Amino acid sequence: MAAHIEVKALLVAAVSSGQGKTTVTAALARKLARQGKRVRVFKCGPDFIDPMLLERASGAPVRSLDLWMVGHDLCRRQLAQAAAEADVILIEGVMGLYDGTPSSADLSREFGVPVMAVIDAGAMAQTAGALVHGLRDYGPVEMAGVIANRVASENHAKMVAASLRDIPLFATLPRQAKSLPERHLGLVLPGEVGDIDQLLDNLADQLVFDDAAWERLRPVRIEVPPAAEPQAPLLAGQTIAVARDPAFMFIYPANLDTLRQLGATLTFFSPLAGQPVPAEATAVYLPGGYPELHAEALSQASTWQASIRSAHAAGLPIVAECGGMMALADTLADQAGAVWAMAGLLPGAVAMQARLAGLGSQGLTTAQGVLRGHTFHYSKLETTVEPAAYTIKHPSAVQGEAWYRVGSLAASYFHAYFPSNPAAVAALFSRSAA
Structure with a gap:
């Protein structure tokens, strides 16, 4: 019993x-x-x-x-x-x-x-x-x-x-x-x-x-359910740099738990404070947040911008969700309409709008199965980059958010819930996938 x-x-x-x-x-x-x-x-x-x-x-x-x-x-x-x-x-x-x-x-x-x-x-x-x-x-x-x-x-x-x-x-x-x-x-x-x-x-x-x-x-x-099977350490030996400050704080605690259970070491840094991607990083995670409230400071954070461009040029896997993606576009127009230069890894322009642009549960189909999550944003991205894939809205099964690949960068408005598919997450942060 x-x-x-x-x-x-x-x-x-x-x-x-x-x-x-x-x-x-x-x-x-x-x-x-x-x-x-x-x-x-x-x-x-x-x-x-x-x-x-x-x-x-x-x-x-x-x-x-x-x-x-x-x-x-x-x-x-x-x-x-x-x-x-x-x-x-x-x-x-x-x-x-x-x-x-x-x-x-x-x-x-x-x-x-x-x-x-x-x-x-x-x-x-x-x-x-x-x-x-x-x-x-x-x-x-x-x-x-x-x-x-x-x-x-x-x-x-x-x-x-x-x-x-x-x-x-x-x-x-x-x-x-x-x-x-x-x-x-x-x-x-x-x-x-x-x-x-x-x-x-x-x-x-x-x-x-x-x-x-x-x-x-x-x-x-x-x-009380039976003990869970231990997670295979698919990211053993990897060090993932996670952006964490008032511009990048929308992150499920369970996502960090999953990365650690996969064997990764996590290190945190603040783009807003001008901190570069840590030298020991083998991958970078830019979660969502409020870059639109800090666009001027981000545009002036030259050390951070240079470091993320260097990480991208070196082929480090970079996973950017929503606000993280916004900070990697060419430009970001804030709510007052002022346009600020961003890091420029994803060609295109982001602009805030008064109307909700995306909301609801969605899933991304990967080689390892569906990675589940959601979307919630008031901005739009105009880009010439063709999406590598689209999420699927739940429960309607209609097309959801675009998922972009630019070199080692994976970027989308989609916020993934990592415990829903740890194997897919491990692939995202692995250099082989990038």
């Missing part, structure tokens, strides 16, 4: 984006952590920014759960590991509860994690009950309770609670005078908000919490 671990776990979900899921999850994580509980938080679906905030709120690393991109087995393995280390697991859902294929509701049902519904009660009272009962019964899902956001008064909270009938009002959060700042790709990064810990503490203080309802929450039984 398979071993199990019991732990209190909740999937924090809503009827749509914009209801306050991230704010509520962060407030709940901070409140529970301040009570001395060991809290582990996960983010459902592809995301880089929300996990940074949730990590700050909980004090523990935040990983991704997604039945398609991450896969059922790794999702279960991560949940089991968290259950062994924590008193509470919180999973922030993505978009609305039933949005996406697979959805947050699918994840809830797959692992038996009850849903905590976040509702924006700012412009409603008794209708909250109809909304939450619909969320519960449509799937159906197990509904643990409700956290009402933007509640105006104690009387308002009582009206919401009465409307929920057999579903408990777990907590309320008042309308915030100061909200978490946002920009085009989501929340502003926690490190850029000077009073972020004070903001999180204030949210935790204002979360009016029903301790009795918390005590009544049933523990979730998480199955």
